[in-house]
Amino acid sequence: MKGSGTRFDPVCDMDVTSRDVTYKSDYKGRTYYFCSYECMKRFQDNPEKYTGFREKEAKV
Numbered sequence: 001m002k003g004s005g006t007r008f009d010p011v012c013d014m015d016v017t018s019r020d021v022t023y024k025s026d027y028k029g030r031t032y033y034f035c036s037y038e039c040m041k042r043f044q045d046n047p048e049k050y051t052g053f054r055e056k057e058a059k060v
C-alpha cells in the first residue's frame with residue numbers, strides 16, 4: 001500500500017498516479033484509472049474480470 005495519491009491500473013497492474021491520469025472509468029461507484037486508452041477499453045469491455053483480479057490472483 002502506498003499513498004492515497006497512487007492508483008492501480010487494474011488491467012495491466014501498473015501504478016497510475018492521480019496527476020498522470022488521463023483515462024478513467026467509473027464502475028459500481030468506484031473510479032478506476034488506466035495508463036492508456038487500450039487498458040480503459042479492455043476494462044469497459046469486461047469490468048468484472050478486472051475488478052475481481054486481486055482475489056483471483058491470490059489463488060493462482
Ligand SMILES: [Zn+2]
Nearest residue numbers: 009012035039
Ligand atoms: Zn494499463
